[in-house]
Amino acid sequence: MLDYDEEAExxxxxxxxxxxxxxxxxxxxxxxxxxxxxxxxxxxxxGIVTRRLAAARAGTRVTGVDRSAAMARQAxxxxxxxxxxxxxRRLPFADERFDAVTGVWLLHLAPSAADARALVAECAxxxxxxxxxxxxxDKAASHNVGSDIDAVLAARPGSLVNDAAExxxxxxxxxxxxxxxxxxxxxxxxxxxxxxxxxxxRRGWFVTLPPESALAAAxxxxxxxxxxxxxxxxxxxxxxxxxxxxx
Numbered sequence: 752m753l754d755y756d757e758e759a760e761x762x763x764x765x766x767x768x769x770x771x772x773x774x775x776x777x778x779x780x781x782x783x784x785x786x787x788x789x790x791x792x793x794x795x796x797x798g799i800v801t802r803r804l805a806a807a808r809a810g811t812r813v814t815g816v817d818r819s820a821a822m823a824r825q826a827x828x829x830x831x832x833x834x835x836x837x838x839x840r841r842l843p844f845a846d847e848r849f850d851a852v853t854g855v856w857l858l859h860l861a862p863s864a865a866d867a868r869a870l871v872a873e874c875a876x877x878x879x880x881x882x883x884x885x886x887x888x889d890k891a892a893s894h895n896v897g898s899d900i901d902a903v904l905a906a907r908p909g910s911l912v913n914d915a916a917e918x919x920x921x922x923x924x925x926x927x928x929x930x931x932x933x934x935x936x937x938x939x940x941x942x943x944x945x946x947x948x949x950x951x952x953r954r955g956w957f958v959t960l961p962p963e964s965a966l967a968a969a970x971x972x973x974x975x976x977x978x979x980x981x982x983x984x985x986x987x988x989x990x991x992x993x994x995x996x997x998x
Contacts, residue, residue: 754955755796759821763799767940775989776803778936779853782885782993787811787850793839793874794818794857798826804853805830814849816842840869847879854886855991858914867913868922875926875996884928884994888916893938898984900943903973908959908966916992928994935990942983945974 755762763772779800783790788811792801795815805813815834817823823836837843839857852874861867874884891912895901912918920930943951949971953962960967 755819756821758954759797759819759825762822762825763797767938769799770939771941772799772803774936774939775800775855776807778934778989778991779804779855779885780807781934782932782991783808783851783853783883787882789849789879790814790851790853791816791842791844791849791874791877793842793852793854793870794860795826795834796822796856798829798834800855801826801834802829805833840866840873842873842877844877846876848877850879850882852878852882852884854884856887856890856989858886858888858919859890859912861913864911864913864918867918868925871919871922871928872926875923875928878928878996880996880998882996883931884923884996885991886914886919886994888914888919888990888992890914890989893987893989894941894943896942896985896987898943899977900945900948900974900984903970903977904948904957907957907970910959916990919992920994923994926996927998928996930992931995932993933991934993935988938987938989940986942986944983945977945980947983949974 790811790813792815795801795817798815801813801815815826815830816837818838820836823834827834858867861870878884952960952967952971955962960970
């Protein structure tokens with residue numbers, strides 16, 4: 752797992768920057784009702800998407816929350832006074848406070864199914880009845896674009912997918928959240944090259960391949976043998992699901 756305090760300063764540059772943020776924000780807003788006046792961005796990271804959500808809706812007050820101190824500091828420079836450092840499994844907000852809650856690239860970070868359930872439960876708790884929860888699903892699968900890099904990575908050990916679409920729908924339904932739509936957007940600038948994938952591997956990006964392990968070294972060697980080491984393969988396409996609170 753990445754150390755997001757260490758990653759904060761370079762995170763945006765390595766993850767598609769403003770073009771990716773613009774695509775994500777546009778897709779999120781397609782699923783958030785125009786009447787929403789209070790929006791929470793859970794796991795807001797550096798605030799690069801959060802800022803665009805706020806800028807696009809003049810009548811909507813947007814709050815960001817992130818557990819990483821460094822990420823929250825970065826976000827606060829983009830949304831002064833509107834960012835809270837907290838764990839999204841224990842949100843420091845009253846019940847039914849928000850008209851919409853978003854969790855972009857959040858649920859896949861849950862270390863267990865219980866943690867993913869807790870994240871969804873908290874997002875549901877602070878959501879007003881009739882409000883909408885929007886979250887990315889199937890993030891890891893989105894990065895599989897059928898490339899030669901994916902063929903190499905297919906042999907790595909598997910892990911529990913806590914943001915699988917059906918799993919998230921199950922968590923949501925348990926808290927009165929019913930499916931209310933979906934959207935897709937391209938992760939601009941996130942197409943993997945062999946060299947970049949090796950760098951991500953060595954930074955702990957792949958949770959089942961500990962960076963210092965012999966297994967990680969073997970995968971690095973296989974990736975290094977691929978042609979066109981600096982050519983990005985196609986960008987991933989991410990999926991957002993929306994859920995409306997009915998009770």
